[in-house]
Amino acid sequence: MLNKLNKALEKVMPLLTPTAVVVGLLCSAWLHSLSFLVSWIFAVMTFAGSIGSNFRDLGKVMKHPLPIIATFLILHIAMPLLGWAAGSLAFPGDDLTQTGFVLLFVIPTGVVSLVWVTIYGGNIALTLALILLDTLLSPFIVPLSLSLIVGAKVHLDVMAMMNGLLWMVVVPSVVGMILNHLTKGQIKKVWGPRLAPFTKIGLFIVVAINSSVVAPHLKEMNAKLIVIIAVAFVCATIGYLAGWLVSRGMKWDQDVTVALTFNSGMRNLSAGAVLAINFFPPPVVLPVIAGMLFQQLLAAMYGHNLNKRYGLKNEPSQAA
Template sequence: MSVLSILAKANGPLERVMPLLTPTAIIVGAICGSRLASLEGLVPWVFAVMTFIGSLKISFLDMLRVLRRPEKLVWLMVILHVLMPVVGWTAGRLFFPDDPYLVTGYVLLFVIPTGVVSVVWVTIYGGNLALTLALILVDTLLSPLVVPASLYVLMGSTVDIQAREMMKGLLWMVVIPSVIGMLLNQGTRGEVNRKWGPPLAPLVKVGLFVVVAINGSTIAHDLRHADARMALLVVVTFGTVILGYLVGWGVPALFRWNHQDAVAVQFNSGMRNLSAGAVIAVQYFPPAVSLPVISGMLFQQLLAAAFGYRVGRSERKRSGASAAA
């Protein structure tokens, strides 16, 4: 059996443990502490490779098809970059009014682009993959502008925002690897993803574990010496993250969108590229800013699994009712 086939077979088991992957990585980071923190310089490189691999499945044609009828894409962008950042800012101001760095962390938690891993959940539960891929593409390409601008609008001069450096980091960590991957997909008419996507997919999960563990090590002291304030932070993070999923469930229900669109909107509203957010927080801000982002990693995949279970149960009921009729 070849190395490529072994890697391809490893992807299934790794996908099944996805809900536990990031919480485990945070625990490993907290335990290892400074031993992992010394590897912080590797994180942007690992993340760039992860982004490149994830983008191999994205085609510019996916975006063009969705842009012909952009209503749902527009709604997702409004949820991701208007509604939820305001929710994060409000939660930070309400519960931590004396700590501008934590408020910034809650804003950052929701201004970063949607996560490529949402493709996995949307695929599992039969969602609109074209809408998801188009959103990832648009959100990724706009991130060097949207992330610094959103932070500046909501935080102003309260904290020092290294907008230019942040834009450069997002360009080479996210945009450039994504564009290269998408051009390869387009140029080979999807052959590069069919051949290399399955064996490279496990490396994304491993890379995610490494990135989260190293970033988690930077706040090891806070995690080891958790107090009532830290407990409140975790509770607030849980509440805001679950609200993202609830908004993603409520908007399609309000407009009576079909099952495929509803699934895509729900997962993409709830998920963020939190590993990218953690990299940005650690690279360009004081350690406190990373606390909401890294604590969000504890819940994002677990909540995706929980809402996925609800989606699956609703679809089974709907299918049963249709069969009975």
């Protein structure tokens, strides 16, 4: 029963997230009040993904750091500079909007990338390492990048960010890897297929709730907002593409290519939106909000393309 449900969900993955975005926008009046559930759902999704990995896998990743270095270069040098350049060209003289585009691309890689990497049979250990390192370094990287590129000054709530990381990523990941080690991988075989459909349902719920939080910022649609959305869409697409091209160019394994594609394109935009709202004027928020609109849609599109290219159809059900 669960296996059939999982296979059915796999077939509609490209439509699952766009539908969730629409549901979130249409039902924002009551869905946004459920935002407190997002962290808990993330934790369950992270646990489900991590039972397929162990400490040995994580150790192997750290011994071969080139994919991590490549992803960091894309995330924190190439993409922020692209965001600044695109913002400067599209909105000359508009310092606040330009700052918004830089902020959109300096935010660390998103926890939800683990879910997509899991679904499409990517390297889970590499993804965990990237998320952990990037989030732990973000209190230093984000303010430094903003200061260097646009001269903005920003203060992050380091303890709140670390606490969120602890319960959303660290604890469920460690528990999952410990159980994998203790059961010698049996937990993945037994519980992986059972948890797989709930991971995808959880993703739908998270995207819908996050979209409902975004909805109030999109009530006044105008020409400037349309341009912001278009520029953010093009730049975000390049992020995913850069991860795929670098991995292909380096001739890394298929699972590494899947991991780099998602981790290079996805950002923790929920944190980015909170940061923008708390520390910057409203115009800075708009590019980040625009990114939230279609981040999951792009992930679904690239996942679909990876699936067609590498024939991953049978892998996600066992990895997720």
